[in-house]
Amino acid sequence: MAYPFFLFVFNAGSLVRSRWLMIPLLVQAWLLASQGRVREKPCPRSCRCDGKIVYCESNAFRDVPKNVSVGCQGLSLRYNSLVNLRAGQFASLSQLVWLYLDHNYINAVDKQAFQGVRRLKELILSSNKITHLENSTFHSIPNLRNLDLSYNKLQVLLPNQFQGLRKLLSLHIRSNSLKTVPMRVFQDCRNLEFLDLGYNRLRSLTRNAFAGLLKLTELHLEHNQFSKINFSHFPRLNNLRALYLQWNRIKSITQGITWTWTSLQKLDLSGNDLQVLNSSIFQCLPNLQTLNLDSNKLSNVSQEAISAWISLTTISLAGNIWECSPSLCPLVAWLRNFKGNKETTMICAGPKEVQGEKVIEAVDTHGICKTTPTSNQPISSTVSSPSKPKRFPLPTMFRVNEKITRNNPVVPSPTAASPPVPEQDFEHVSFHKIIGGSVALFLSVAMILLVIYVSWKRYPSSMKQLQQHSMVRKRRKKARETERTLSSPLQEYYVDYKPTNSETMDVLVNGTGPCTYTISGSRECEAPQQMGTLAFYRYEQPIVDYCQAHQTLHMNRGFEPPSQALEALLPSHAYSQDRCSPITRSN
Numbered sequence: 154m155a156y157p158f159f160l161f162v163f164n165a166g167s168l169v170r171s172r173w174l175m176i177p178l179l180v181q182a183w184l185l186a187s188q189g190r191v192r193e194k195p196c197p198r199s200c201r202c203d204g205k206i207v208y209c210e211s212n213a214f215r216d217v218p219k220n221v222s223v224g225c226q227g228l229s230l231r232y233n234s235l236v237n238l239r240a241g242q243f244a245s246l247s248q249l250v251w252l253y254l255d256h257n258y259i260n261a262v263d264k265q266a267f268q269g270v271r272r273l274k275e276l277i278l279s280s281n282k283i284t285h286l287e288n289s290t291f292h293s294i295p296n297l298r299n300l301d302l303s304y305n306k307l308q309v310l311l312p313n314q315f316q317g318l319r320k321l322l323s324l325h326i327r328s329n330s331l332k333t334v335p336m337r338v339f340q341d342c343r344n345l346e347f348l349d350l351g352y353n354r355l356r357s358l359t360r361n362a363f364a365g366l367l368k369l370t371e372l373h374l375e376h377n378q379f380s381k382i383n384f385s386h387f388p389r390l391n392n393l394r395a396l397y398l399q400w401n402r403i404k405s406i407t408q409g410i411t412w413t414w415t416s417l418q419k420l421d422l423s424g425n426d427l428q429v430l431n432s433s434i435f436q437c438l439p440n441l442q443t444l445n446l447d448s449n450k451l452s453n454v455s456q457e458a459i460s461a462w463i464s465l466t467t468i469s470l471a472g473n474i475w476e477c478s479p480s481l482c483p484l485v486a487w488l489r490n491f492k493g494n495k496e497t498t499m500i501c502a503g504p505k506e507v508q509g510e511k512v513i514e515a516v517d518t519h520g521i522c523k524t525t526p527t528s529n530q531p532i533s534s535t536v537s538s539p540s541k542p543k544r545f546p547l548p549t550m551f552r553v554n555e556k557i558t559r560n561n562p563v564v565p566s567p568t569a570a571s572p573p574v575p576e577q578d579f580e581h582v583s584f585h586k587i588i589g590g591s592v593a594l595f596l597s598v599a600m601i602l603l604v605i606y607v608s609w610k611r612y613p614s615s616m617k618q619l620q621q622h623s624m625v626r627k628r629r630k631k632a633r634e635t636e637r638t639l640s641s642p643l644q645e646y647y648v649d650y651k652p653t654n655s656e657t658m659d660v661l662v663n664g665t666g667p668c669t670y671t672i673s674g675s676r677e678c679e680a681p682q683q684m685g686t687l688a689f690y691r692y693e694q695p696i697v698d699y700c701q702a703h704q705t706l707h708m709n710r711g712f713e714p715p716s717q718a719l720e721a722l723l724p725s726h727a728y729s730q731d732r733c734s735p736i737t738r739s740n
Contacts (some may be wrong), residue, residue, distance in 0.1 A: 267291070295317050344368055454483070
């Protein structure tokens with residue numbers, strides 16, 4: 154029992170001894186804290202302090218306030234009148250984590266201006282007048298996470314400008330005057346995720362401009378002066394998800410090498426001069442989800458390019474010069490089946506009859522895509538053979554030119570050739586429409602036959618009367634045609650007598666002459682007549698007047714037909730109906 158008691162006493166003594174040893178350490182810590190409180194400075198005049206953060210904004214400061222606390226971790230000098238940054242200007246603020254210097258008049262930055270602020274993680278220098286930065290300006294702040302140089306007047310980036318910034322996550326160089334991007338200028342920025350080079354004067358990119366940016370997820374190149382883009386400049390951006398190329402002058406996008414960009418999900422190409430979309434570009438972007446093609450010069454999109462849009466969830470196509478013709482039908486069909494977000498203000502730029510109308514409405518109203526097979530839905534179509542166009546018969550038009558000449562019967566002229574029949578334009582008809590039309594035709598014919606059969610069975614006498622009535626009508630029609638055929642020549646025959654010189658002399662000397670006339674349509678006769686001595690002869694009217702069928706010929710005064718001569722030559726029935734009176738002389 155004595156041994157355990159001894160151990161207990163020994164442990165208690167060591168515990169008391171350790172407590173006495175802790176007292177000097179606690180006193181020393183208290184003294185240090187009291188000294189710190191003594192050295193801690195009050196908040197600078199015209200500034201606002203929030204713990205270790207100091208806000209000295211919009212007070213026309215030309216320099217860093219001198220009474221800023223050494224333990225300050227955040228300093229904002231926005232909207233002041235700083236003109237330049239001197240070497241070691243922030244060296245006394247070694248605890249700084251972020252520094253805001255935007256919206257000043259800074260035009261010069263010393264290469265050692267940030268010496269002594271190694272802990273700095275965020276530096277904002279935007280909206281100043283900086284034209285040049287030395288190579289080693291940022292080498293003394295390797296822990297920088299966010300650097301903003303936007304809205305300055307930088308013209309050149311030096312090759313080692315961002316050397317050593319391996320922890321940098323976001324870099325903004327927007328709205329400067331950069332014309333080129335040096336090769337491998339971002340090579341040390343291995344963790345960079347956001348890069349903004351928009352609103353500059355970039356005309357082209359070198360192949361290794363973005364080398365080393367293995368973790369870059371968002372790249373802004375909008376509002377530059379690119380005329381063409383080659384996707385071979387981006388093959389090592391394996392984690393890039395969003396690429397902004399809007400409002401450039403891009404006329405073509407090419408792919409120098411064949412590769413698949415699986416990470417890219419958003420592509421903005423609005424406000425360019427694209428006229429044709431290369432299908433190979435979209436074939437290398439299998440996971441593209443958002444595509445913006447607003448305000449280009451597209452008139453249509455090829456079926457190959459549309460087929461590559463397999464993952465799209467959002468698309469915008471407004472502001473183009475869409476040609477509302479059958480070439481646009483693949484895009485219209487795709488838009489009808491598209492279930493994602495889409496811009497519906499697509500306006501037709503041509504042809505003239507649909508200008509100003511919405512594309513979808515114009516296609517539906519004017520039937521532009523009725524005969525065009527839609528994409529993603531194969532439809533069979535019947536195509537007419539162009540070598541054997543179908544012709545429809547037209548009624549033959551008869552035109553008979555009849556001319557009665559002396560001693561010649563009437564001969565009708567040959568039938569005039571029919572005018573050429575224009576070929577019918579055949580339309581491509583879908584297979585289901587052909588089947589539907591055939592079924593409808595079959596049912597119609599069957600219904601007609603059924604009605605006829607029922608009528609014949611139920612009312613046989615009525616059917617017989619109908620047949621007899623149709624037969625009588627046909628006979629009357631045939632009789633009329635026969636009568637018209639026989640009477641038409643009689644109405645147009647006439648006597649044409651033109652005596653020759655010898656016949657005229659024979660009449661004058663001998664008193665006899667031939668008279669040609671027509672009986673019953675086609676028979677002719679000659680009746681020699683005796684003529685007395687001719688006192689005088691006047692051609693007041695033709696010697697032989699027109700011989701009209703079924704009427705007595707009216708002769709010139711002074712001539713009377715000898716009835717005996719004609720009665721001897723002609724039958725009584727023919728002479729009484731169709732007579733041609735010979736010529737006699739009256740004394």
